[in-house]
Amino acid sequence: MSETEIFDEMWGRDGCLREPYRAFHAWFEGEDPKRLRAKQREAEELFRLTGITFNVYGKAEAEERLIPFDIIPRIISGPEWARLSRGIEQRVRAINAFLHDIYHKQEIVKAGRIPEEMIRRNDAFLPHMIGVEPPGGVYTHIVGIDLVRTGPGEFYVLEDNARTPSGVSYMLENRETMLRMFPELFSRIRVRPVQTYPFELRRSLAASAPGCAAGDPVVAVLTPGIYNSAYFEHAFLADQMGVELVEGHDLRVVDGRVAMRTTRGYKPIDVLYRRVDDDFLDPLNFNPESTLGVPGIMDVYRAGGITIANAPGTGIADDKAIYSYMPEIVEFYTGERPLLQNVQTWRCSEPDALAHVLDNLGDLVVKEVHGSGGYGMLIGPTASRKEIAAFRRKLRARPGNYIAQPTLSLSTVPVFTRAGLVPRHVDLRPFVLVSPGSINVTPGGLTRVALKKGSLVVNSSQGGGTKDTWVLED
Amino acid sequence: MQIEIHHSTRYRFAEPVTFALQQIRKTPKSTPHQTVLDWTTEITGGAKQLAFEDHHNNVVELVSLERDTREVAVLSRGLVALEDNHGIVGRHRGPAPLWLYRRHTPRTQPGAGVREMVRGVQGETTLDWLHALSGQIRAAIAYEVGASHPGWGAEEAIAAGRGVCQDHAHVFIACARLAEIPARYVSGYLLLDDRPGQDAMHAWVEAHVEGLGWVGFDVSNGIAPDTRYVRVATGLDYADAAPVSGMRIGGAAEALDVRIDVSQQ
């Protein structure tokens, strides 16, 4: 792809300042770059002090690292956002309807819209969820929809994170940092607030409490522990919501409920916002080796004694092979045309698609069906011949494990460097809260930015950074 | 026919238990051909936490053993009325989709042994084929109490050429699923003509045949389940239908005493 095809969210394709950035740009022009550099360092110091770090997997010693933060906000206009959030809401509605259907009558399979073997051969389908009615009918209490932009009006959904989307703490801390450093900016430009998210989250979780909850529902956050890469976020959310942060060994089944060990005895939990994967959630029913979970929690769940958020088994909806059916899924359950576009996807399990992918590896992005975090993927245009050859072998050995997509020319947003503003590729993960009867899209989200010139990989584990994301009040 | 069942399981631990959770699947349900007239489960030494119906529609009771437990007993008794159905259980009712019963589990994962077993089976109709399969398994794997291990899968039983009803069931299920026929494991009680006292529950299988629905096969006895068979739990394999499964911390050196009495009323 040539440079001119790339859409810059500040400068467009033609170098003309776009409207949403006008006020910000005027402020920026009046700033001394020296002061801004000092501010950038100050921001880093602030992050280090508050301990917003993540642990990197695959290091001998779990090392704490900062995710680089860039002070130039990513700005979305009000009308742009209105369109986006309608599409997101529609998609999330469809995902919940799909999950209910797939664990009950499977009408969508019976109707022939999704082949049976897509479900039957799918490891993300969790038989233990068959026939379960989650309290309030909600499966995905928290969803993160990964979007990319390729033009003024062109947004694509890259991924639906329906299991345990992470990163919301960065959305909140990025805003907090910008507010602390540039208060004058926020009095000039009206940006829609995101700071009520923790409050909304708690309210939303409480609204999905099981029938047995008495009074104000007891909510807790389940973390795998302080060595988990997202521990900071787990603690942050528990703190902001004012609820307990628990680990598996704090919990056990008592009187038919899941209860936490307090200094005064066991206390039942109504809603557990768990940040532990399905497989590790219940050693009695799933992986018996797990020490992170609660034995018997699935039994309590089936008996209606607790709400697990997100529900177990939601991974079937963010599976990358199922992703390719999302347009059908949206139409099937909402009766509407999808408002957000899917990226064209080749399922390598299909011989024709595999042949096409093998012929065009150099132009495609190939991903593992169940992978995440940017691990185990091939980006054709930037890969070496050796890497492509190695991937070709992997693809031939287990085609069903992969999907492929065209390389999109992701939009760029300027980042602040010593050399001034330079364009870098970004994506966007808005966060969605689902409670019985309502879907709430937080205005903004997490903008991840690839800090290396020309790089399309925005994942923090691969050296990406973040930006504050502004939705303008207009 | 009415069958009376009396089933007691008693565990004794030389070292006290620190904590344990057990799932108990010992409660039969009423079906078109089986009416549970009376059923009670009593637990001593443990606390019943809750009960629910799992994804195979089994009644599961969750029991916890608290610190310092040295002995626990589960006593189930009841009365079940049965009508003859010639082994035909009927249409699939769910909640799990029928295709789930075509999914292999670690215990039914087919290997060379299962493939070999299936190769020799002949049958004009699916039903004939399944009967022939049952006969072939019974001929190939001698019924021998104590010959197998509860953790065995189909391949291990075929390799050993010996096993118990559980092994027969796993081999049958593996073969049927290999032939793309949905199949499931059934655990239950069997009225024996010669003696009421038994020391284990029985296991057999059901396969799904178009037009008939679920059809039972008692591979070990070479017959179709009749009014002497009380169905208790079903699942993809033993793990799903086991009468007791769970986890335990502490409680080494366990001694198990099982007494089952099945008699005609």
Add this chain to the structure above:
Amino acid sequence: MLGKTANGLFWMSRYLERAENTSRLIETGQRIALTRLGDDAREWASILQTTGAYPAFMAAHEEVTKEAAINWMLRDRGNPSSIRGCIEAARQNARLVRTAITGEAWEAINAAYMGACKSLSRKVTERDLPEVLQRIRQGTALVRGMILGTMMRNEIFDFLRIGTFLERADFTARIVDVKYYVLLPSVSAVGTTIDNVHWESILRAVSGRGGFRMEYGAGGGPREIVHFLVLDRRMPRSLAFCATKMEDNLRYLDPEGRTASLRMVRDLKTRYLSHDVSAIFDYGLHEFIQSVLSALGDVAAQIEGDFRFYE
């Protein structure tokens, strides 16, 4: 509150207090060694014995040298109770209880940690030592100040305070016992300048020199110092003061007095801290201190059980 959280709070404040006290002890060691009575080695061996770390130190070293002893207590990876180890452990526990403490308290701990990481990343020279030790104490004091200034007086606070005073009582007892280990050259040295320098150093170690002088003017010998460090309820590092604070905070947690830990603290006070100082010397100062230390250990174990720190 979760049992695990109570545990984390208790240990967070114990480790902070331990880090601070270890820095005091190193200073005392320096001061005693500077009196140049005998060889460095013997003095530092005594200091290590005071902390109970002597066997572990000797397992890792051939002989006691000043450099090795200071490095051991300051930053040696082989010593989990080194200042560096304590501050890391305090921060680890703070991460565990992040939701229970205020943002300010957390940031203060994080800052203390980052400061210690920086100043202890390499061997500390004798010249830099006083400043490093002072910075560490300032760091922990800032945490304590943030806790006092920003946290609700609820059970979270109680567990923090119990941890602080338990650890502080333990340290004060040990420092009084230094005199048992730091032997005088001869019995006749009792009451000599050297002896007095030792006692003076001990007072300094607990920031008690000023208070003691306020109380006793130019007078006051070993008996008065022991009275001051053990029985004086106005002295914020004395055993009596610490025990009273522990009792108060345990009572807030357990107003009905049902826990064994509260009974044990009350018993400790009656048995050891309600007599005359002469009773202590009659009992034998070293034996008295050893009994108190063992009673404090029992209280700590009982608190763990009473408040379900563990499964």
